[in-house]
Amino acid sequence: MEKKVFTRPRYLKDAVFHYCPGCGHSIIHRLVAEVLEELEIGEKTIGVPPAGCAVLAYNYLDVDMGEAPHGRGAAVATGIKRVLPDRIVFSYQGDGDIAAIGTAETIHAANRGENITIIFVNNAVYGMTGGQMAPTTLPGQNSTTTPGGRDISRDGAPLDLSQMLAIARGSAYIERTSVDSPKNIRRTKKAITKAFLTQMEGLGFSLVEILSACPTNWKMSPVDANKWIKDSMMNTFPLKVIKDKTNEK
């Protein structure tokens, strides 16, 4: 008998991803679905998709999903969680969504120690709107609004939101991972698991920042895109546990 090695996780719908080939969102969706299944929390989970390429996350993740306006994921998730404290609530947000237009909502949710989880997908561009500069765009990186490359004296330097969130007292667990390689994908899954466990134990705000390829807007092949994450992105955004208070209690 043939051994089945690749089955669809229970909380992933039987739908074809609209994401571009090599896009990190597809991998991350799958990881979230796997974790929800392994922790047996899918049926009590409510997800909040962003405005961004992952806006259609509700077409793939088979849990209750409520769309937030661009950047407001943390506020919407806060509202849901406060009403239903025994449910698991997460928002899924891109770097533009969370680190530009939604910075205030995110920092204050972390500071209040909202018991929610955020999956923060950092692909260093605005994917959905066609590759404009994001707060996370690297110095010198070309985007459709930084044609000569990001000039930090003009455009500002990449913003490390996760580090900022770590300063907030209420954040319990923040880790930066990547989905550029099988090893890092496994590490990302562990981090997502830990983030949800943090919430399940009521320890406060948890967030996993995931470096993720956008081959389309980077104008690279998927292989080159993953190499670029490793060679360039990780210099500015090193992979690490940025904060972990989960053992303190």
Added chain:
Amino acid sequence: MTEKQLMRGSHVIGEAAVRAGCRLYAGYPITPQNELTEYMSGAMARLEDGTFIQAESELAAINMVLGASMAGARAMTSSSSPGISLKQEGISYLAAQELPAVIVNTMRGGPGLGNIAPSQGDYFQATRGGGHGDYRVIVLAPASVQELADLTRKAFEYADKYRTPAMLLGDGMIGQMMEPVVFPEPVDLNKLPPKPWILDGAIGRPSRIILSLLLDTTVEEEHNWKLVRKYESIARDITSAETFMTEDAHLVVIAYGTAARIAKGAIKRVREIGLKVGLLRPVTLWPFPKRVLIEMSRQIKDFLVFEMSTGQMLEDVKLSLEGRSNIHFYGRPGGIVSTPDEIAKEINSLYHRQHLEED
């Protein structure tokens, strides 16, 4: 029914909201409505299942309310004009996603930062949707402290029934006013109609989605028509207006909220000198009481619209009457509150200018 008590308007909204089953309030400080936010902080803390959040901005507050509504709670936010502008994105999403919520706007002088004096400058913003897209918000305009209690209850009921945001539109005058009030009994949350659309986890049922992104234009069109059909049924069901001394009137003043109180005082004065003047006070600003107005125009040939603005409701009066009667206007913007004497003078001169004593 509970006992009659003397209470401040803004506290009355808070108490009425609690009794209507509001379980999440999120707000950001702005004068002249801080008393409501402060009241809610205490009231929610006293409830076992209440949540009060002092939000980092009005944007955050409305989106917390949006999340709470998705999760099935009765939820409210409040602000004053500049803050209501910030909430408009969220209100548009509430309308699109068909989520109930109550928003209180204690209007102040504007535009811009303006001042904190009572104003009615946000009528257009409130009654035309306010945010982006083709939608409407239920707008209720209380003119007394008792009505603040009654309309707050109604706002929650309408919002739930029609799955749409409802706004209470007042100003600092009503908010600060002390008047006797009798509250309705608190609702039993367990007896409210079930909401078979909320997001509370897909336990024993298929997962649900609440969204407003409708990429297929024909689907978006149908969604818009569906909203229109809903708005039509709201207009049929809840449109409401008060009339005062209109039976024998030759001239009818049209005013809402604080302006209507002032107009009432003016009408009492001119009645004393024999002028036959009445008042029409829209209680629902959207839906606007168009039929009442058309009906009235069979007898009344002259209407005086009085607003604390340069003329906003005036447009709805014109749209309702479509040339049927003479429409006059008196308004003062920027937070100026006219006195009953001032309006009485205006009525008097208009009355004689139009030769209304001759009828």
